Amino acid sequence: MDTRTRSVETITPATPGVLSVYACGPTVYRYAHVGNLRTFLLTDLLRRTAELLGLQVRLVQNITDVGHLQDDTNLDADGEDKLLAQARLENKDPFAVARFYEDAFHRDLALLNVKPADAYPRASESIDLMLSLIATLVDKGHAYVGEDGTVYFDARSFPGYGAISGNRLEDLRAGHGATGESTATGKRFHADWALWKRASENRAMTWDSPWGHGFPGWHIECSAMSLDLLGETIDVHTGGIDLRFPHHEDERAQSDCAVGHEVVRHWVRGEHLLFEGRKMAKSTGNVVLVSDVVARGFDPLALRLAFLSSRYRQQANLSWDAIAGAQRTLDRWRAAVAAWAEEPSKPMCAEVQQDVLEAFSDDLDTPRALQVLRKLEKSDLPAGAKFETFAWADRLLGLDLVRDVGKAPVPLPAGAAELLASRAAARAAKDFAASDRLRDELAVLGVAVKDTPAGQEWTLS
Ligand code: AMP
Numbered sequence: 001m002d003t004r005t006r007s008v009e010t011i012t013p014a015t016p017g018v019l020s021v022y023a024c025g026p027t028v029y030r031y032a033h034v035g036n037l038r039t040f041l042l043t044d045l046l047r048r049t050a051e052l053l054g055l056q057v058r059l060v061q062n063i064t065d066v067g068h069l070q071d072d073t074n075l076d077a078d079g080e081d082k083l084l085a086q087a088r089l090e091n092k093d094p095f096a097v098a099r100f101y102e103d104a105f106h107r108d109l110a111l112l113n114v115k116p117a118d119a120y121p122r123a124s125e126s127i128d129l130m131l132s133l134i135a136t137l138v139d140k141g142h143a144y145v146g147e148d149g150t151v152y153f154d155a156r157s158f159p160g161y162g163a164i165s166g167n168r169l170e171d172l173r174a175g176h177g178a179t180g181e182s183t184a185t186g187k188r189f190h191a192d193w194a195l196w197k198r199a200s201e202n203r204a205m206t207w208d209s210p211w212g213h214g215f216p217g218w219h220i221e222c223s224a225m226s227l228d229l230l231g232e233t234i235d236v237h238t239g240g241i242d243l244r245f246p247h248h249e250d251e252r253a254q255s256d257c258a259v260g261h262e263v264v265r266h267w268v269r270g271e272h273l274l275f276e277g278r279k280m281a282k283s284t285g286n287v288v289l290v291s292d293v294v295a296r297g298f299d300p301l302a303l304r305l306a307f308l309s310s311r312y313r314q315q316a317n318l319s320w321d322a323i324a325g326a327q328r329t330l331d332r333w334r335a336a337v338a339a340w341a342e343e344p345s346k347p348m349c350a351e352v353q354q355d356v357l358e359a360f361s362d363d364l365d366t367p368r369a370l371q372v373l374r375k376l377e378k379s380d381l382p383a384g385a386k387f388e389t390f391a392w393a394d395r396l397l398g399l400d401l402v403r404d405v406g407k408a409p410v411p412l413p414a415g416a417a418e419l420l421a422s423r424a425a426a427r428a429a430k431d432f433a434a435s436d437r438l439r440d441e442l443a444v445l446g447v448a449v450k451d452t453p454a455g456q457e458w459t460l461s
């Protein structure tokens with residue numbers, strides 16, 4: 001689901017075979033709560049699906065360790081940096097605080113089987129990139145230096161402003177709603193935002209710049225790092241729904257104005273997670289961490305399964321009961337997979353495989369994929385086939401379902417699983433020409449296919 005066009009769109013990479021993805025990462029001033037993790041999981045599901053479909057995925061996720069102010073709903077808040085506030089609270093160096101929570105973030109991702117990104121650039125180590133991007137925006141007339149020495153983006157210079165959030169400039173009034181009252185005096189227009197802020201000498205986390213000693217705004221970091229590491233066209237940009245405005249709206253304006261064309265092709269945002277009916281946020285005090293889940297005796301992957309039970313674009317209401325239910329399913333599936341593995345080997349159920357792949361490809365319809373697998377679990381198909389199919393599906397689910405199995409699933413040559421799924425779809429659509437062509441392609445890979453009343457079966461030749 002693309003939140004700019006507000007429709008479900010087919011994602012075709014700009015560079016054939018390679019999908020570039022930029023994911024807004026954590027602000028590392030505290031532990032990530034499970035709401036944040038649901039959003040990070042969205043990127044992992046997208047990535048696993050693309051990889052299974054044969055794409056190479058290039059994924060970058062930033063680490064925000066400077067510039068994210070306490071009140072990020074205000075476009076130019078003079079509020080305090082989240083990291084500096086936390087460092088004061090912990091009586092530590094802000095960079096020590098940042099590295100501590102960054103490590104914790106990586107540990108949480110690993111516990112949830114989220115595959116690592118190719119790069120995790122830190123904002124504090126990308127200052128030069130931001131300065132050169134700001135200079136480009138000033139040169140092109142999209143940014144100006146205010147009387148207060150702060151460099152502002154000129155919102156009115158980007159006609160496409162508002163396409164993401166629906167917040168049109170004419171509707172954004174100073175002192176109201178999302179924009180808030182400007183306290184800065186150097187701004188020409190209330191909806192302009194700071195790219196670089198002047199700071200006093202004794203403030204921590206500041207750098208020299210052509211516009212004086214200061215620190216970057218939050219939005220410019222994502223433009224600078226994504227353009228640098230992924231280039232001027234990015235296939236998919238992910239993040240939580242709350243980032244739609246102002247973060248993504250401003251990022252789009254900066255990036256597009258710098259390069260002169262639309263940079264991000266698809267904006268995919270995860271809906272918010274509620275817990276026991278209330279939004280999960282530090283500000284409401286309703287926060288659950290992975291460590292809380294583990295402390296109650298649950299496997300962190302039960303949390304992953306609980307997330308898969310709802311679709312990313314819908315609000316999900318998580319509860320301890322839901323996690324307990326997911327844990328029961330996880331235990332049952334792992335035991336079943338281990339028992340099925342003991343039975344004679346059988347080819348995987350290509351129709352089920354096709355249905356699961358289709359559900360994931362259909363805007364990550366994970367609840368439907370789980371339903372398909374539950375049906376397979378209860379079916380009277382051979383145990384060996386159930387084993388192979390669940391083992392294959394786990395490449396998407398990431399639940400360690402084969403953890404307790406003594407033997408490995410039969411290794412299919414690379415690309416064969418996808419061809420089998422396509423062939424099952426061709427047969428279902430009675431497209432026998434395509435089905436024959438796919439049989440030949442599979443034969444080249446050393447996979448012999450036979451059609452039976454229960455569907456196609458394969459063996460390694
Ligand atoms: P932060 O560390 O606050 O910058 O947030 C990291 C990511 O988590 C962002 O993509 C947010 O949009 C997302 N996020 C924040 N709160 C929630 C929530 N309750 N449910 C889902 N995602 C969230």
Ligand code: ZN
Nearest residue numbers: 024025222247
């Ligand atoms: Zn971002």
